[in-house]
Amino acid sequence: MSEDSVDFDPTGLDDVDAVRAEHARLREEAPLARSSAYGGFWALTRYEDVKAAASDSRTFISSVQAVVPHDPRGLRRPPLNFDAPAHTPYRRALDRTLQRGRLVRLEPILRERAKAALAPLLEAGSGDIATDFGVHFPAWVTTEWLNLEPEIAPVLAETSFRWVSAWRERDAETTNAMSAVMYEIAADLLRRRREQPLPLELDPASSLLSERVDGEPLAEEHVLGALRQSLVVGMVAPPIVLGSIIKHLSDDRALQDRLRAEPELIPAAVEEFIRLYSPYRGFSRTVSEPIEMYGRRIEPGEPVTLVYAAANRDPEKFPDPDEFILDRPNIAEHLGFGRGRHRCAGMPLARMALQIALRELLTSTTEFTAVGPFEYARMPELGYTRVPVRVTAA
Numbered sequence: 156m157s158e159d160s161v162d163f164d165p166t167g168l169d170d171v172d173a174v175r176a177e178h179a180r181l182r183e184e185a186p187l188a189r190s191s192a193y194g195g196f197w198a199l200t201r202y203e204d205v206k207a208a209a210s211d212s213r214t215f216i217s218s219v220q221a222v223v224p225h226d227p228r229g230l231r232r233p234p235l236n237f238d239a240p241a242h243t244p245y246r247r248a249l250d251r252t253l254q255r256g257r258l259v260r261l262e263p264i265l266r267e268r269a270k271a272a273l274a275p276l277l278e279a280g281s282g283d284i285a286t287d288f289g290v291h292f293p294a295w296v297t298t299e300w301l302n303l304e305p306e307i308a309p310v311l312a313e314t315s316f317r318w319v320s321a322w323r324e325r326d327a328e329t330t331n332a333m334s335a336v337m338y339e340i341a342a343d344l345l346r347r348r349r350e351q352p353l354p355l356e357l358d359p360a361s362s363l364l365s366e367r368v369d370g371e372p373l374a375e376e377h378v379l380g381a382l383r384q385s386l387v388v389g390m391v392a393p394p395i396v397l398g399s400i401i402k403h404l405s406d407d408r409a410l411q412d413r414l415r416a417e418p419e420l421i422p423a424a425v426e427e428f429i430r431l432y433s434p435y436r437g438f439s440r441t442v443s444e445p446i447e448m449y450g451r452r453i454e455p456g457e458p459v460t461l462v463y464a465a466a467n468r469d470p471e472k473f474p475d476p477d478e479f480i481l482d483r484p485n486i487a488e489h490l491g492f493g494r495g496r497h498r499c500a501g502m503p504l505a506r507m508a509l510q511i512a513l514r515e516l517l518t519s520t521t522e523f524t525a526v527g528p529f530e531y532a533r534m535p536e537l538g539y540t541r542v543p544v545r546v547t548a549a
Contacts, residue, residue: 178465200465209494215440232380268295289394315390341382395538399432405525429491437535
């Protein structure tokens with residue numbers, strides 16, 4: 156990419172308000188924007204463009220580069236880094252374990268896990284909702300979904316937090332070390348499921364092992380990679396989304412009180428929060444052939460970020476996009492979980508977990524206040540990574 160056509164520089168642009176202001180400018184002035192950062196990439200920010208690209212898996216492929224900044228190790232783990240048809244059996248195996256019946260079984264278990272994860276914060280009267288509860292509860296969600304032993308949850312919480320923090324800081328040594336720990340967890344899980352498989356609809360590892368392509372099982376290295384990805388994928392976004400929700404409800408005390416008094420509104424509120432606080436700005440694709448958009452030419456190999464956070468605040472799609480509107484008429488069309496073949500596989504579990512987390516926090520308190528200081532996510536995410544709070548237990 157040539158330097159003379161650069162439209163924006165995301166490096167150092169982390170404050171959420173500054174990022175959103177830049178997204179608004181790009182939607183208006185450069186809907187297909189170019190940046191020279193991170194080796195150079197494109198950015199789509201308008202809703203219809205992001206939706207169309209995410210839905211067109213033939214043109215916008217995931218197997219070359221699926222995130223900006225890219226992983227310098229060049230690792231490709233399914234299903235995220237695979238295109239159809241190679242992607243399909245991995246996605247089918249994971250989807251099988253996230254049907255309604257499985258979620259019904261998990262819900263009461265996760266409610267108890269949420270209460271336990273909140274207990275230290277309530278007892279202390281203060282803490283960081285993003286790095287404490289926002290890390291430990293998702294670790295339990297992942298542990299229960301994968302049927303891991305309970306003692307794995309705190310290890311996963313610490314390991315994933317260190318991995319994410321190192322990834323954001325571009326600390327390759329720590330990133331690799333923490334990734335190795337998660338690979339060990341995944342390898343041990345895979346070994347045990349080979350010996351004693353569980354019902355396919357209840358267990359991701361068993362489901363992956365059951366898949367066949369032309370009569371052959373999936374390659375072990377890729378099954379291992381899919382489990383390794385499953386360990387961490389549910390640990391990145393929840394702390395950011397939860398932190399953003401709690402910051403919002405701290406600023407809007409009337410809404411906090413209303414949701415506490417009317418918990419039946421929580422599912423609709425969570426959906427609007429997901430639209431408002433979509434935590435990704437760096438998920439990317441590359442094109443399978445040269446294409447032209449807005450008078451510009453995108454070549455194969457050039458990353459194109461689908462800026463979901465910008466698309467979900469596009470005023471052409473969502474009137475008053477920066478406002479929280481309960482029961483927004485077209486809320487089901489938000490892109491908080493992506494779209495198309497690579498829409499978040501864990502969407503139903505993530506949605507339920509966020510609802511449980513918010514309900515338990517509201518039920519167990521009479522009020523909470525975000526007190527700062529706050530810290531912000533770097534590319535490829537967007538949102539708060541540290542949200543200190545004071546809470547008054549109910």
